[in-house]
Amino acid sequence: MRKRKRKLALAGGLGMAVAITSVALASARSARADNVAGFIERSGQLEAELAQTLRGAPFAMPMPSLPNIVPRIYSITQYGAKPGLGQVNTQAIQAAIDAASQHGGGIVDIPPGYWVTGPIVLKSHVDLNVESGAQLQFSGDHDLYPLVPSGDGYTVQSPLSATNAVDVAITGHGVIDGAGNTWRPVEKSKLTADQWNALVASGGVVTPDGSTWWPTAQGANAQAYIKAHPHMTYQDDLQVKDYLRPYMVYFQGCKNVWLEGVTFENSPFATVKVNTSSGVVIDSVNIRNPWYGQNTDGIDVSADQDVVLYRDVIDTGDDGIALESSGNDAAGVFNEQDIVVADCIVHNGHSGFAVGSYTDGGIRNVWVTGDVYDGTEAGLRFKSGVGKGGLVEDIDIDHIVMRDISGAAITFDDGYVDNGADTSSLQAPGPNSYVPQFENITFSNVSCEYAGQSIYMNGLPNAPISNITLNDVDITAAQAPQIQNTSNLVEHQVQIQSGVTMLGEIPH
Template identity: 40%
Template sequence: MLKYCLFSFLLLTALNARSQAVWKLPEVAQTKFSGSVYPITKFGAVPDGYTLNTKSIQAAIDACTAKGGGVVAVPPGLWLTGPLTLKSNVNLNLAAGATLLFTKDKTQYPLVKANWEGFEQMRNQSPISAKNAVNIAITGNGIIDGNGDAWRMVKKDKLTESQWKNLVASGGVLAEGGKTWMPSESYAKGNAMKDPGRLSPDKDAAFYQSVKDFFRPNLVVLTSCDKVLLEGVTFQNSPAWCLHPLMSKNITVRNVFVKNPWYAQNGDGIDLESCSNVLIENSKFDVGDDGLCMKSGRDADGRKRAMPTKDVIIRGCTVYAAHGGFVVGSEMSGGVNNVYVSNCTFIGSDIGLRFKTTRGRGGIVENIFIKDIFMKDIPGDAVLFDMYYMAKDPIALAGEKRELPKVEKLAVDETTPQFRNIQISNIYVNGAQRAVFLRGLPEMAVKNISISNAVFQSKQGIEIQESAGIQFKNVQVYSGNTNPVVDIINSRDIRFDQFKYSNNAKTLLRLSGSGVGNIGFQNTDYKNVTNKVEATLGASAAAVSFK
């Protein structure tokens, strides 16, 4: 035990020292294009919102790449199109006033072998896709609209009564006692199955066709590409995830606006999956699911791929409506490491910093460095680490009942996920349900997390379960519920240095469970607290020291 405590102390000291040093950021190779311009009008495109321009726009892209590359120019107008394939050395540039509108006609989207949530599946072709392309870009000041409302199911509780009535009157199918709307019978059939899109010998083309509507495409999918630039454009109304770089590298995302309805099922902003050398900066996200999300494949498929998302820089971004502002997981089976997040603002996001996983994933998330984060009006947790992710929205809808997970200790193997070695500093939160929530597994604690220089204004304080080697330094928690301010369950080696809290606190610390040990407070004022420590359920007050 002494060796473990010493190791934790040294590791936390090293993490804190690194936080004070200048980050050595990864390098991201940039795109470069020739000056040749290929206006889509020269290939027959018509900007009337009625004419289907798929062939014309694709012809412009094909001609551009065949002649060595350049700019495919989309002038102002409403350009209706089917799915497009971006190719090497092509910069698809949308002028201000240009909207690339993808058709609602699902027959225009062929079924293709693709990837969904980390494993291979049959999907409808994405509105914009590229594979094995080098030096590609989507730039300008225009809009790319995925017409996602034609694809998505919608929950009644997420709409007003008038919106719901109009949606039901438009057609589609009702399910789950009339509380869920689906766009078609084909969608409903697929929704009732487990993994209908997963590729297997027993499924033929007729089967996939029968549930085609269920296979919602992501708006932009860039697979195994190198040197990618997304700049200036508004990406909106995606059928599923909006931006999805997959197994790609040297990606720059700058000054984009990603916009999905807040009720959009799986309406993520950007999902980096098994990508490396990435810069995301000065961009805004207002979406229906996670905002800035790091992934690396799901369960055995992700572990077999063994490609972590790594060497990522995120800075100067703003996230509004989202399930999480900056998110890791839950599909992180290939690992996530060396991610640097700074100067980001989360306003109204369900969770601020969200780390989520569950048993079966495996994978290691480590060396994540976060600083200068500003949050306002967070409905859930400002900072969350949860290894019991249950694939549900983080904030329960009115009347929705949820049960706590069953707590049991299992054997550690390749399916056991890990969160470790994560440093968070300079966090300022004006309004949250809870300041910090850490929940590991009995067999695998959330390990070596450092939070420093933080001010949390929240309804609840800090809760720590099944965690080890956690450090809070110069952290202030001003919570409405001060009984207790800090709740620790079966966790060890927790340090609070220069900890401040509400003056009317009743109980500073509650300990629960026989696994609690080596808890320490120092440089903290205790004179205004009614009760410093309360021990329950097998815990002992002797496990904590106050200096």
């Protein structure tokens, strides 16, 4: 009788297992179908919204083309990926990406779960979809990250990168973690005594001057090594690899790029870097880094064209949104142009929106509208210096709300020279003169509830900041405006109240 009951129980268990498996497979199929349908629906909605928004641009802004992705799913589990702490899934995830690209494209799906990986490379016609409930965790094992060529030397391969790819996307509502805490230095001056002591007690190495903590001795001792080896080779770069922190997400020379919905956190260096690319849309992305995170820019747009940053939320330790442009082109060539930043929110960073410091490649046709900067060090910041400067013109900034800005609400600084920039080229502006030129920039409907200083404008005697217009600007600040070497500053309905302090404001 007991045997009979046991057999019946076992049979019932098998039936239930089959039923559960069938339900799970049906659920997986449904999730895959939802991913495809969701991708198509969201891209269609976004195209309609962008078309409406871009009609308000003060210049003829081209409509960026969203990636053309085949609605076909490649789940990383089909290629051997396993969730949890004990599995590194680099090969499986890369295999899924490669297969999708080789077969005409598709959606590489990261399902709910905790997925550890080393660096992966995105390919043309592929969307990396990180589902809600999924965390793509990049490993803190630096041996997994090789050195790759960069300019005249080498740098560390980014956790996520794409080079010369067409139609590439990262979407979903999951989390991508860059393991930045295993790479980043921390300056003692940014922490309380208790925080610093706890950090040092956790391990790592403090630099000889006692000012900075590094996770590894290689990072802490790198500057001394570089100084002793003025002509660095590949083998030398290997000795300072931890010092050469990678961008977390890096697109180089790509076309039709879409980032949407994903949370990027804990970056080793700048979080999202887009370089020499075109047709880029970064929509509803969340970026989270500690406010003391060294060099953790939120989004860097560098020498790109036709770029839209839309509804992004950034909380970071350096510039929230930054535009740069480098190049040795003739006069009239702008390596960075047609950029729209709309309805973004930035917390804590060095600035809400910044231009520079490298502007020698030229920047023009930029529209920043509807942003909120809350608790940043600077609000709207234009910075460059002799040796890295160039022409920046035709910038329109409107409907910006700022509060609790510890520095200046609006900053122009042509004396921003760092990293030993060459000042020998100080001369009248012209092709390849590398002198900053900020011209034809308009601020309209800009308000700031509190700033350490309302406006700071520091031009050069031979290249003054020129043709700056302030319309309906209302700023409450501790310090009055400071303006020098500026020509044709036009003000309409500008209200600045100085000598005001902010209750509970603690600069960082």
